[in-house]
Structure formats: structure tokens, C-alpha cells
Amino acid sequence: MSERKDRRGIYRHRLATRLWHWVTAATIFVMLGSGLMILNAHPHLYWGQYGANFDHPWISFSRFPGWMTIPSTYNLALARRWHLTFALLLAFALLAFMIASLINRHFQRDLRVAPRELAPGHLWCDLKAHLAFRFHDPARPGAFNTLQKLSYVAVIFVLLPLIIGTGLTMSPGINAAWPWLLDLFGGRQSARSIHFITATLIVAFIIVHLTLVILAGPLGEIRSMITGWWRVPAGDGE
Amino acid sequence: MTKLITRRHAAGGLILGAGGLLSGCDALGDNQTFRKVIYSGDGINRRLQRLVSDRGALAREYSPREMSPRFRTNGTRDPTNPEYTALAKGGFANWKLTVDGLVERPLAISLNQLRSMPARSQITRHDCVEGWSAIGKWTGPRLSLILDMARLKPAARYIIFHCADAYRGGTEPYYESIDLIDSFHPQTILAWAMNDSPLSIGHGAPVRLRVERQLGYKHAKYVMRIEAVASLDHIRGGKGGLWEDMAGYDWYAGI
Numbered sequence: 063m064s065e066r067k068d069r070r071g072i073y074r075h076r077l078a079t080r081l082w083h084w085v086t087a088a089t090i091f092v093m094l095g096s097g098l099m100i101l102n103a104h105p106h107l108y109w110g111q112y113g114a115n116f117d118h119p120w121i122s123f124s125r126f127p128g129w130m131t132i133p134s135t136y137n138l139a140l141a142r143r144w145h146l147t148f149a150l151l152l153a154f155a156l157l158a159f160m161i162a163s164l165i166n167r168h169f170q171r172d173l174r175v176a177p178r179e180l181a182p183g184h185l186w187c188d189l190k191a192h193l194a195f196r197f198h199d200p201a202r203p204g205a206f207n208t209l210q211k212l213s214y215v216a217v218i219f220v221l222l223p224l225i226i227g228t229g230l231t232m233s234p235g236i237n238a239a240w241p242w243l244l245d246l247f248g249g250r251q252s253a254r255s256i257h258f259i260t261a262t263l264i265v266a267f268i269i270v271h272l273t274l275v276i277l278a279g280p281l282g283e284i285r286s287m288i289t290g291w292w293r294v295p296a297g298d299g300e
Numbered sequence: 301m302t303k304l305i306t307r308r309h310a311a312g313g314l315i316l317g318a319g320g321l322l323s324g325c326d327a328l329g330d331n332q333t334f335r336k337v338i339y340s341g342d343g344i345n346r347r348l349q350r351l352v353s354d355r356g357a358l359a360r361e362y363s364p365r366e367m368s369p370r371f372r373t374n375g376t377r378d379p380t381n382p383e384y385t386a387l388a389k390g391g392f393a394n395w396k397l398t399v400d401g402l403v404e405r406p407l408a409i410s411l412n413q414l415r416s417m418p419a420r421s422q423i424t425r426h427d428c429v430e431g432w433s434a435i436g437k438w439t440g441p442r443l444s445l446i447l448d449m450a451r452l453k454p455a456a457r458y459i460i461f462h463c464a465d466a467y468r469g470g471t472e473p474y475y476e477s478i479d480l481i482d483s484f485h486p487q488t489i490l491a492w493a494m495n496d497s498p499l500s501i502g503h504g505a506p507v508r509l510r511v512e513r514q515l516g517y518k519h520a521k522y523v524m525r526i527e528a529v530a531s532l533d534h535i536r537g538g539k540g541g542l543w544e545d546m547a548g549y550d551w552y553a554g555i
Contacts, residue, residue, distance in 0.1 A: 095322060103430035111362065112425060114432035116370040132325045138429065139548040140329055140338075146555055147341030150348075234427050235554025238513045239353030241360050250425065250433050 071293035072204040074286050076166055082159035083287055085151065090264065092148045095132030097261060099141035102126055107258055111249035120255065153226050160218075172206060173215055179208040197278050203294040213267060221264050228257035339548075346552035355481045359512035362423045368434040371426070371495070373502035376465035376474065379522055384464035392506040397446075397490075401460070401527035404451035411492065411506050417441040420489050428516040429549065438510050439493035444484045446526070452480075456528040459483045460535060461509050464522035467542060476520040477532055477540040477551075478511055487512040490523065515553035517543045 075083075105126075106119035113119065128134035132144055163169045178184060188208045191197070199205055206214070230236045231243040231253035247253040275283045286292030328334045379385070387395045392411050399407040421439040447459070463474035482488055489510050492499055499505045504521025511518050518541070529535060537545025544551050 091318070091321060092325070095325060100431065104428070104432050106432075111366060112368045112433045112435045114368065114372050114428075114434045116372060117368065129322060132322065133329050134322065134326050137547075139543075139550075142429070142550065143335075143338040143341060143548070144325075144329070146345060146550070147338045150341060150344060232427075232431075233349070233555040234359060234425075234515060235349040235353065235513045238357040238359045239349065244360060250427065254431060 071286075071291050073290055074204055074292035075290045076168060077290070078159060078162035078166060079168060080287055080290060082155055082162075085155045086159075089148050089152045089155065090268070092132060092144055093152060094261065094265065095130065096141040096144035096148070098126040099131040099133065099136070100138065100145060101258065102131065102136065103138045107255040108251040109248070109255060110251050111244070113251035113254075149226075149229060152222070156218075156222050156226070173211055173218075175208065175211050175215065179211075184208060192274075195277055197274070198294065204292070213270070217264070217267055221260055221267070225257060225260040225264065228253040228260065232257065342550040342552055345550075345555050349552075349554050350481070356486065357513075359424055359487055362425065362435050364423065364437070366435055367423060367495070368436060371434045371436045371503075372432075374428060374516060375521065376467075377502045379465040379501075380470065381464050381466060384522065387464075388501060388505070395506055395524075397507065397523065398525040399446060399450045399527075400525070401529055402453040402456040403447075403528050404453060405449070407446070407450050409446070414441060414490065414507065415492055417445060419493075420486070421493075422487055422489070422510070422512070424487070424510070424512045426516055426519070429553065437495050438489065438491040439496075440489040440491040440507065440510070442486065443488045443490055443509070443526075444486075446490065447483060447528070450528075452528050455530045456480070458529050458532055458540070460527040460529055460532075460540075461520035461523050462525040462527065463520050464524050467546065472542060472546065474520060474522070474542050475536060476509070476518055476542070477529075477535070478509075478514070478518065482511050482513065485511070485513070513554055517541070517549060518553045 101123070102125045105123040106113070106115075107121050108117055108119050131141070133140050160169075185208060191207065192209060197207060197210075199207065227243065228247055230240070231247050232250055237244055237250070243253070244250065247256055282293055329338070395411050396408040397410075397414065399409065419439050419441050421437060423435060423437045425433050425435045427433045443459070458477045458479055460475060460477045463476075466473040478488070487510065490507050491504075491510050492507050494500070494503050499508060504519075504523075507523045508521040509519050509523060532538060532540040532551075536542075539545045539548075540551040541549070543549040
């Protein structure tokens with residue numbers, strides 16, 4: 063984020079970041095709901111190349127309830143239509159955001175984690191600051207703190223690519239085109255399991271993310287993700 | 301204090317909002333215009349997959365020790381159609397595969413003729429749309445061999461498989477269709493054997509289609525007739541397959 067300041071505060075989020083944030087927020091919401099409906103069709107997960115009713119799942123679920131799924135009543139075909147169309151949006155929006163963020167230097171400027179930030183002492187201080195609800199460095203209130211950067215880096219560069227990669231590995235057409243994906247994830251059923259685990263980690267991120275937005279002052283945070291302009295909350299950073 | 305209330309309200313608002321959005325998704329899914337949007341993924345995914353994959357790219361073939369210990373059956377397990385049960389009683393000695401439509405030379409091939417044709421064996425993974433996978437060995441002649449014998453007319457664009465099993469109380473016979481890229485693919489075979497035994501009735505005896513780069517519902521069982529057509533529009537429900545017509549599954553099941 064540039065440290066451009068005026069009476070409106072700090073210009074914190076560029077247009078590419080804001081667009082991607084909201085497109086992805088809506089897309090993930092659809093992917094989670096439709097994904098759970100797809101899982102309802104065979105709610106057992108396996109490791110390896112194959113896995114069906116006579117094989118041993120490592121985890122089984124009873125059906126996910128209608129308030130968690132898209133659509134709310136059992137319809138595998140419609141859930142797949144939602145999931146496989148929004149998957150295109152998720153993947154290509156991420157690609158566009160990555161390119162834009164390299165060009166506008168959002169990644170280099172805001173998400174680069176300096177080695178000294180990973181020192182245990184620094185991480186400990188960062189954690190204590192979080193527990194005391196201090197989220198901003200008074201000297202550079204617009205900068206992300208270390209744990210924040212690490213969680214964003216994990217989502218953008220690990221979890222989202224992983225969920226897209228394992229999703230592609232479940233496609234028999236893509237398996238023929240890119241058979242190395244099967245080797246990378248240890249088979250189609252392993253990919254399916256990793257896909258579910260990654261989705262769970264994304265849900266964990268969303269819970270922490272929303273909690274911190276609420277703690278940091280939801281109106282100001284949401285406004286800044288819409289307009290780009292963010293005001294340092296009163297009494298914060300001290 | 302005011303800040304606390306705001307936070308609590310925000311949390312409640314988020315939960316209420318999520319619930320409202322989910323029920324909104326049901327309404328959107330029923331909306332015809334929106335349905336067109338989410339149904340467009342079928343064609344986009346097909347074009348993107350064809351863009352990144354060679355038309356002859358092969359599905360992975362596995363070694364015998366990687367096979368599923370037990371390969372479950374799915375869909376129709378025992379067709380009740382009297383014509384079919386009579387054929388099954390006779391060991392399919394009277395079964396004939398009809399090849400017609402846009403071909404120069406319509407054919408009627410007996411099971412013995414089919415079994416005497418050069419066959420391909422492949423150990424491949426069967427992926428059900430529901431999410432499970434099973435690995436088995438399939439043996440049979442390449443579909444391209446039969447299509448070359450029948451000689452497709454230039455207008456032919458799709459191959460339809462008409463089956464002996466039926467849904468909705470026997471009123472809707474199973475059918476499926478694939479394009480010519482998949483029809484002439486080296487791993488697209490008419491399997492008469494599975495795991496080195498004649499195909500069982502549960503798995504689609506006497507012959508089932510294997511189209512290895514697509515999901516299970518494309519692999520038509522109990523194949524009785526192969527028809528070459530120029531368009532799928534006026535065949536049955538017009539979507540190219542029974543599950544496509546009946547439930548709205550994607551016609552392109554490579555994903």
C-alpha cells in the first residue's frame with residue numbers, strides 16, 4: 063500500500079486488490095456450499111489412486127445439512143454446475159490478481175516477509191500485540207503485521223493454488239493432459255482428500271479473518287476494502 | 301460500549317447474511333437466466349481442456365497390482381426389459397450390435413464377431429460423478445475400428461449409444477453420446493471383458509462403452525445400437541444423454 067495520506071486517511075487497497083477480494087469472497091462462498099453438496103453424493107474420503115464403497119475411507123461424514131449446501135436440497139448436477147463454473151472465476155481471478163499485484167508491486171511492497179520478521183522473538187511480540195488487540199504499527203499504521211502477512215501469503219500462494227491444483231487432478235480429462243498432477247498429489251482420491259482439507263483450512267482462515275475485521279473495527283475495514291481509503295482507528299496503535 | 305455492540309451486531313449480521321445468501325443461491329439456481337450462466341461452464345471447460353490437451357492424450361493406465369480389489373457396480377445392475385432378459389438367458393448368442401445412422405454401410409455385429417476383432421486391453425480408473433474411483437481392466441475392440449467398417453458420412457458429428465436399460469419405470473431407455481474426438485480416441489473401446497472375464501450383467505453385459513477421459517455416466521452399459529448423427533438437438537431430450545436430459549448433468553464429463 064502506498065503511504066499516500068490526506069484527510070480521507072491512507073490509501074490502503076488498490077482497485078485490483080479490492081476487486082479480487084470481493085470476487086473471491088463471493089466465489090469461495092459458492093465453492094464451499096456447492097462443494098459440500100458434491101461431497102454429499104459420496105461423503106467418504108480415501109488416500110491413493112482409487113477409493114469406493116468396498117475400500118477403506120480415512121474419514122466419512124453423514125450428509126451435510128441443507129443450510130450449508132448449494133443448492134439446499136440434494137442435487138448433484140446443479141451443485142456441479144455451480145462449482146465448475148465458479149471454479150473458472152476463482153482460478154482466473156487469482157491469476158489476474160497475481161499478475162496485477164506483481165505489476166503494481168503490491169506483493170513486493172506489502173506481502174514480502176523480511177527474514178527478521180520470522181525471528182521467534184518478533185513473532186512472539188506480534189502474537190502478544192494481537193492478543194492485546196493492537197494490530198497496527200504506530201510508525202507505519204498502513205503496513206500489515208507479520209502474522210497478517212504470513213496468513214495472506216499462505217492463502218494466496220499455498221491454499222488457493224493447492225485447491226485449484228487438487229480440483230484439476232479430479233478431472234479425468236486433465237489427468238490425460240497433465241498426468242504429472244496424479245503423481246504430485248498421489249492419485250485422484252488423495253487429491254480429493256487434500257482438496258477437502260485445504261477447503262477446511264480456508265474456512266479456518268475466513269473465521270480468523272472475519273474475527274479480526276470485527277475486532278479491528280468492521281466499518282472502517284469494510285469501507286477501506288470498498289473505497290480503498292482507510293483511517294487509522296482512534297486509540298489504535300498505541 | 302458502543303464499539304462492542306457494533307462488533308456483536310457485525311458478527312450477527314455476518315451469520316444472518318450468510319444464511320440469506322445461501323437461500324438466495326437456491327432462488328438463483330432456479331432462475332432461467334442465471335442457469336444459463338452456470339450451465340455455460342460445461343462448454344467453457346470442454347474448450348479449455350481441449351485447448352491444453354492433445355486430442356490423443358491418453359488416460360493413465362495402471363499396473364495389475366494397482367487394481368481395485370472389488371469394483372462396485374453402479375446405475376442399472378440388472379435390466380428388466382424382456383427383450384434383454386431373453387438375450388441374457390441365451391448367453392447373448394442372439395445379441396447383435398446395430399450400427400446405423402449417418403454411415404455408408406449399416407452393420408449388425410454379433411458378440412462372437414466382436415470378440416474375434418483385434419482387441420485392446422487397458423487397466424484404467426473409472427471415476428463416478430459422485431466422487432468415487434475404481435480401477436479395473438477392460439478388453440474390447442476400439443470403437444474407431446467399428447466406425448471405420450461402417451464408414452461415417454461426412455455430416456456425422458456425434459456417436460450415440462442406445463442401451464437396453466431404462467429409467468423412470470422403464471419408459472426412458474439409457475443413452476449417451478460422445479463427439480468424434482473421443483470416438484476415435486485410441487482408448488475408446490467397446491468392452492466385452494472386464495478383469496479378464498466376460499463382462500457381467502452388473503457391469504453392462506454383453507458390451508459397454510469405455511471412454512476413459514470422461515466420468516462414469518458416459519460409459520454406456522448394455523449397448524444395443526450405435527448411431528451416427530449430425531446433431532444431438534432432436535434426439536430424445538436434446539441434451540445428448542439420459543442423465544443430461546433427466547438431471548442436468550454436463551454433456552462434457554471430462555471434469
